[in-house]
Amino acid sequence: MSSPLGGGRRATIGRTVALTVFTVWSLFPIYWIVQMGFKKSIDTTAIPPKWLFAPTLDAYRDAFTKAPMRALLLNSLQVAVLATAVSLAVGLLAAYGLVRLRTGRAANYEFWVLSTRMAPPVAVALPFYLLFQKSQLLDTVWALALMHVVMVIGMVTWIMIETFHGLPQSLTEAALVDGCGQWTAFRRIMLPLAVPGLVGAGVLAFLLSWNEFFFALILTSGHTTAPVGLFNFVGFQSVDLGALAAAATILLIPAFVIVLGFQKFLVRGLTMGAVKG
């Protein structure tokens, strides 16, 4: 398959150069954080930079001893797991209801679900800040997880809708003829087939919650997540840049995993199904 605009050998060279430049531009900031985490603290901001160095794990030790990285990561994990579980459960049921048992008005409902992606978080955060303050839920993982559900529910439901659309309807018909109830047809036949989509949606929901900063900054302080922890430590003299870079690198691990293994769902989820991945 050649490029639709064509071109000869000179175009091929030009393309290689342009793509190389763009790849370097895209990856350099990530490379820069990761390498900083493996440097000795005096070398982290040395100018000229030390391009070659003997890697050390000192910064990683500091991130866990001098900064409460363990607690922060645990909070992040709790929030992400909770938010993922709730949005998967609710999104799965709703998607099946919308697709398999279709009656009128489904399209309007679908777009109501999707509109959660459009609302600016600040318009959601302000009312909930006051509500959580009143109900003593401020600074808990529960409150934050609930906000993350708002953020991911649209994408999760969308992926599940697409998944169910892709499954053969005839299977359920056959089950119904054999005397299965509607619920059994869902539980025994469709749910197992939808597992890949469910995994993809779950992984994406986890990543978005893990990466989230705005709600965590507003709604939590003592029991905050790792991104807010990292943000709070930037600029403190007591924690050096190397330790922060190490912490940042740990935060990036889910993103690396997803890009390597779940690219398809990331693409599909973020583009709302416009691209199949």
Added chain:
Amino acid sequence: MAVTAVKGRTWRRRADAPGSAEREAVRLRRLMLTPMTVLLLALTVFPTLYSLWLSLTDRTAAGENTGFVGLRNYTDLFGSAQLRHAFWLTLVFCVAAVVVEVVLGFAIAHLLHGLRREHRVLRALLILPMAATPVAVLFGWKVMLDPSQGVLNYLLGLIGAPQPDWLGTPTAAMGTMIMVDVWMWTPFVIVILLGALSSLPQELVEASHVDGAGWFGRLRHVVLPHVRPFLVLAVLFRGIDCLKAFDAFQVLTAGGPGDATTTLNMLAYRTGLQFLGFGKGAAVSVLLLAVALVFGKVAMRFIRREVRA
């Protein structure tokens, strides 16, 4: 809940009565949608109505003499230079970032599309900026952008280029915000357009070769008409997200220097949540919500009509 309520009837014969399966289906559908409906009412309708109400009060964190003030927050806002400035900054940021992202994204998608094998690996690598934890990579940007100790100015110095104070002056700071957004989100446009290009009928391309169309002619008459809906989609999605952009602003500039990067979203955050002027902040966020909803409505209608059809 929904599960136990239905379980008792699972093995009932479908043939019992005509239409019973149909009725069961409708009931199950209703049950399955209930949690979502409750969630959506609580998480979208409640905050919208509460925001509207808040914006009509002068509520602050001090909280005592709070009451209904009618439209005063709005009239105050529309009279203030601060809001006009924030509007202007939002417009500049969104337009510049989206234009660069779409043009650059189209170019790169186009170059990637021609590749045979490296395609998937390279796409995976290029997706990293938008999958990575924003605060983590923004911390990296902050270190790199440091005017005296940052690697960026060191590299620019090596080739004798000017070394700007990236986040220090109002104009440079806005430019830097646009640059970082372009870094993070051009991959999104690339991914959408790669999808569009891969569905471009090869016969069309070949036919245009036979007809002797040049590079530009092919771009204008074959490629662009085909990818147009996807381009619009990318613009809409990026436009909506730019309105809500927060992380980079908070980590890199916190809206400064001064208020040089205080967009509408930052203004809502600063007045409402940082300085705890709930009433005023709510008014700004309602304005932002209105803009986002208009955009969102257009986007939804568009997806429904052109992309999913």
